Amino acid sequence: MTGPRTAGYAPLASYAAIGDGRTLALVAEDGSIDWLALPDLDSPSVFGALLDPDAGQFSLAPVAAHTATRRYLPGTNLLETTFATASGTARVVDALTVPGSGLAPARELVRRIEGVDGEVPMRWRVRPRFGYGLAGTRIARRLGVPVATAGSDALAVLSFDAGQPEIGAGEITGDLVARPGSAGLVVLSAADGEPLVLPARAEVEARLSATADLWRDWAARLTYRGRYTDTVTRSALALRLLVYAPSGALAAAGTTSLPEQIGGERNWDYRYSWIRDSALALSAFLRLGCAPEARAYFWWLMQASQLTHPKLRVLYRLDGGARAVERTLPLSGYRDSRPVRAGNDAAGQTQLDTYGELMRTAWLYANGCGHIDVDVGRRLAGIADLVCELWHQPDHGIWEVRGERRHFTQSKMMCAITLDLAVALAGRGVIPDRRMRWWRDEADAVREFVETRCFDPRRGTYLRSAGSTDLDAAVLLALLHGYGDARSPRWAGTVDAIRADLASAAYVRRYSGDDGLEGTEGAFVACTFWLVEALALTGRRSEAARLFDQALALGNDVGLYAEEVDPGTGEQLGNLPQALSHLALISAATTIDAHPEPVVSPTVGRAAPGRSR
């Protein structure tokens, strides 16, 4: 068990995610669904108890005292929770189903309750609250089925052998007794802007089965087979939940405003797609053999970024739009962590590293997946031109500090990578080569800046920013993306310094120094896996493997990772499941496998920008 609720809030580690490629729900270990956004992952929630006890919830549990254990059904995103009571055992399978050929609900959440042994009286309670709990939700019956509505949103609650649904004050409830051989279903059918579809039981059962098969087939197609197969497969399945199927975009996380510090203000909406994640995402898709996802993601990225070309936004909406206006919601926040935000003002920041991420994504795509057409090639050349003009300027950096701009080392390194890759792509005829000489000269100038202004020769480490004494684990990401020679003393020194100053066991902080915000934060999960990968790349594979094994403890019992972990308590923090954490895990695992002892580290420099992954 992950621990009891505090003031109605479950520990973040207690949540497992289910999804259908369009939206995502979080199920707590005690059987309560505390988060579901409808109709899409970035829509307002109908179950928002994660952020406010009054913002909607769907509980389902034995009436008597019980213990719970759970797992994902192997190779799927169907969650199975087993409740054990003094009188018997019952099992619940939760899923968001994928529509088949028949007339299916626009979105369908299924909870299947089976008796295992003995008799288990169970109770379920649906408290729908549309619009983050802020829209007036009404409940009535249609054809005898309880239906909750608000504006153009609607949710039908169907029960098949799971008790007679009763309508109470703002809720729909039911009771049943699970016995061996019994199987009840509670089904939520959702509609947005159209009439509800009220499914028949046989269709729901068929969709549930087909959904399990679909996930199993997808997982079976993953090509990674190594020492971390189970872990990587689970992370791949978690990532797949964050891929918004209608566009191919990868959401940074499934939630908004889960705090980086309990009670703090560092609460952001992560239901957008960050350019920051793009190269790691494409690399992960390719390493796992997910070519369709890689293609869909790359072309979504090209389409979204076209709107703002040649400049890049830090993040884009899942539908490819560029606007992400931030507003504060009047909710109490997870364990009083306020403000609760929808939208993200970081979209308009200047982050020079994004250009390197995009160029590396294009490089990976051109190498491992498909053809880059002439128009996209021209745009990539335009981005290289822009970086030549912009790299001298300070920026907000990968961590989106909300204070004044600085000359962040990682941003400059990614600028060098941008230009190196542009030269390489031009050399292969993928993008126009008219400005190749300019790009090469400016790349040299960036490197000169980094090596003289952003490196501390006394400590032998790259610094957080030019002239700073602080360290930043994000520079490791530049190493992973191919900046410099991984076997150089400079990278060895940087890895040592980061391990000494920012890491404690498997806990790695993002950076030292301030970031313009009040409060503190936990250890950053992705940074731990970047450190693992950096160790492997710099020739310390055994250390990397040991740290990787330690890092696996940062996830929860079903293999999901949030953004951060509190080093003092081990408590998960921040939005979840977090794409960057899972991407970093996959990247680290596959790199460890690809570097057997003795490590053969790649030679990476200006002439070899595209280290093969």
Place this chain on the structure above:
Amino acid sequence: MSVAGALAGGFVGTVVLTTTLRAGSELRLTRMDLPFLLGTAVTADRARAKAVGYALHFAFGLLFALVYYAVFVAIGRDGWALGAVFGLVHAVFAGTALVSVLLPVVHPRMGGTDTAAVSAALLEPPGFMMLNYGSGTPLVSIAAHVAYGTLVGGFTALGG
């Protein structure tokens, strides 16, 4: 007064009616989706239902324009204002009988008061004045149908 004018009005009117209903949905006033309702009478496939539904919707739009035209001819009058009145009557008829009573009877995938245990999915019935699809539905429906009627009446008159 001409058939061609009525048909032109029927086409333009259906475009406006459809757009008004979509706008009502986007403004979160209603869940009424006539193409979806019509299309699912023909096929259970969602995407195909929408496509078929739009085709049927436009066919019905032209058909109703001909009915309007027949009444204009019968009473010897036409025009924008009279068309608007026809549209209002049309909306009330649709809300109280055509969609709320007749559609559930003839639609193979829509439940009604006589529906017993079923083995296939059912669409939520619209209810009186289609209020099941949202309290703003009557308002949106009336606005859309009045616009439709106005255009049919006006185009019929313009047609000479």
